[in-house]
Amino acid sequence: MSRFFQRLVFVLGTAVFGALGLGFLFGQFGFFGVHAGGDQDGAYRQMSVYAQVLKRIQSDYVTEPNITDVTTGALHGLLESLDADSSYLTPAEYKIYKDRPTTGVGQIGVTVSKRGGYLAIVDVTPGSPADHEHLQSGDVIESIGDTSTFEASLAVTRMMLEGKPGTSVTLTVVKPRKADPDKVTVTRALAQVPQLSETQYENSTILYLKPGVISKARVDELGAKIKGSKAKKILLDLRDVSGGEEEDGVRLANFFIQSGTLAQLEGQKFPKQTFAADAGKFLTQAPVVVLVNRGTYGAAELVASAIEDAKRGDVVGERTFGEGSMQKTIELPDGAALLLTVAKYEGPAGKKIQDEAVTPNVRVAAADDNDDEDSPSKGDPMLDKGLELLKAKG
Numbered sequence: 001m002s003r004f005f006q007r008l009v010f011v012l013g014t015a016v017f018g019a020l021g022l023g024f025l026f027g028q029f030g031f032f033g034v035h036a037g038g039d040q041d042g043a044y045r046q047m048s049v050y051a052q053v054l055k056r057i058q059s060d061y062v063t064e065p066n067i068t069d070v071t072t073g074a075l076h077g078l079l080e081s082l083d084a085d086s087s088y089l090t091p092a093e094y095k096i097y098k099d100r101p102t103t104g105v106g107q108i109g110v111t112v113s114k115r116g117g118y119l120a121i122v123d124v125t126p127g128s129p130a131d132h133e134h135l136q137s138g139d140v141i142e143s144i145g146d147t148s149t150f151e152a153s154l155a156v157t158r159m160m161l162e163g164k165p166g167t168s169v170t171l172t173v174v175k176p177r178k179a180d181p182d183k184v185t186v187t188r189a190l191a192q193v194p195q196l197s198e199t200q201y202e203n204s205t206i207l208y209l210k211p212g213v214i215s216k217a218r219v220d221e222l223g224a225k226i227k228g229s230k231a232k233k234i235l236l237d238l239r240d241v242s243g244g245e246e247e248d249g250v251r252l253a254n255f256f257i258q259s260g261t262l263a264q265l266e267g268q269k270f271p272k273q274t275f276a277a278d279a280g281k282f283l284t285q286a287p288v289v290v291l292v293n294r295g296t297y298g299a300a301e302l303v304a305s306a307i308e309d310a311k312r313g314d315v316v317g318e319r320t321f322g323e324g325s326m327q328k329t330i331e332l333p334d335g336a337a338l339l340l341t342v343a344k345y346e347g348p349a350g351k352k353i354q355d356e357a358v359t360p361n362v363r364v365a366a367a368d369d370n371d372d373e374d375s376p377s378k379g380d381p382m383l384d385k386g387l388e389l390l391k392a393k394g
Contacts, residue, residue: 050074076153083341083354084114085325087153091335097155106165106188110135111242111297112158113323118142118174119149119157122321123240123295125194126212129186135173137240137295142181143172155339163188196221200231206390207231211252214244214299219252226255226283233390234288238304239317239382240295246324246345249299250275253306256313258282260348262306265326267343287393288313289386292360296320304358305347314389315360317382324353362389 057065075088089097109128110121119141124130141149144160152160161169167188174181194212201208207229211218226234234256246263253262257277265273290304292315301320308315324345330338344354364382 084154085327086341087155087339089337093156094337105162107191108161108186108188114154117150122297123242129189133184133186138176140174141171142174145170165190205231206233206235208235210237214248216248219248232286234286235386237291238296238300239291239293241300242297244299246299246302249302253303254278254281255283256288257310260310263302264346265343270343289389290315291382291386292317292320294318294321298323301353301358309348314362316362316386317360317364320358322354322357
């Protein structure tokens with residue numbers, strides 16, 4: 001099937017199935033027990049439109065189409081019209097997804113998500129294969145091998161980037177402010193956990209911590225550093241920090257917040273959960289500043305959101321990426337599956353991180369975007385602003 005036709009299928013699926021809404025699909029198959037009503041009548045009408053379009057494609061398209069491919073493309077479009085994390089997996093894709101190994105897997109060292117239909121790099125692990133090939137946050141992966149990322153789900157593209165250590169994958173990469181895409185071949189390697197960075201500023205009165213990743217072990221390590229430090233102020237650098245479980249982000253936020261709500265998790269059919277601060281896990285009243293950027297993703301965003309909404313400290317930098325949701329795997333009778341977002345995380349103020357991200361109360365552009373060559377930032381205006389704010393605190 002031609003690439004033009006594949007894109008036609010994707011757009012058609014997004015438009016038609018997106019209009020249906022999930023009520024019809026889940027009601028028909030009994031996932032949530034939604035039954036007939038006004039919305040159902042509208043859904044049936046839309047299905048009639050879809051049937052007419054499908055019939056026209058069969059009868060009038062320039063070549064005889066593969067109807068299985070057309071329907072699969074429409075189902076991909078339905079799920080991906082909802083959010084980047086929701087996916088439809090064909091029976092073959094779901095089998096690979098279930099059977100994929102969890103250890104000893106080679107990675108290229110990037111966190112990725114979908115933006116504008118294509119695969120976008122959120123951040124790159126320092127020292128990783130992707131870093132060695134000069135891939136950067138903001139780069140768009142147009143294709144993996146011969147497969148366009150526009151036509152593949154996020155779950156599938158993530159699997160395609162993985163493989164045996166030592167094997168290679170060829171990417172077509174579009175970089176910001178560059179017209180022509182680059183072909184980049186990256187050799188997979190076992191993932192290396194970023195190191196925790198620690199620095200003392202202002203005669204050891206300011207403790208700078210950059211976790212690199214949010215994980216159970218790293219949060220424990222951060223807690224030990226905070227408890228063992230004699231510094232009076234803390235600068236927490238969450239720039240380009242991704243990965244980890246959201247509960248570890250909540251636990252890290254609790255180190256700085258003694259009481260109140262840290263985060264919430266809520267969905268249409270998902271019982272609302274409120275994550276409250278535990279006074280027994282609170283560690284410090286020291287003034288704190290958090291640095292964030294477009295690569296601050298997931299659990300790290302929960303930390304920044306909790307500290308900002310509680311007015312516990314300043315959040316400095318750029319708007320974060322916007323990732324904070326829970327997915328449920330729903331197996332279908334033919335062996336296919338849905339990876340469906342069923343709940344989203346909210347900050348204490350009620351803003352859904354997936355939809356609104358975290359906007360710093362002190363906005364500072366990244367060094368590459370700073371036009372003032374005479375700035376005293378010495379290449380890191382966000383860090384300098386954070387230090388300036390902490391110096392001003394008693």
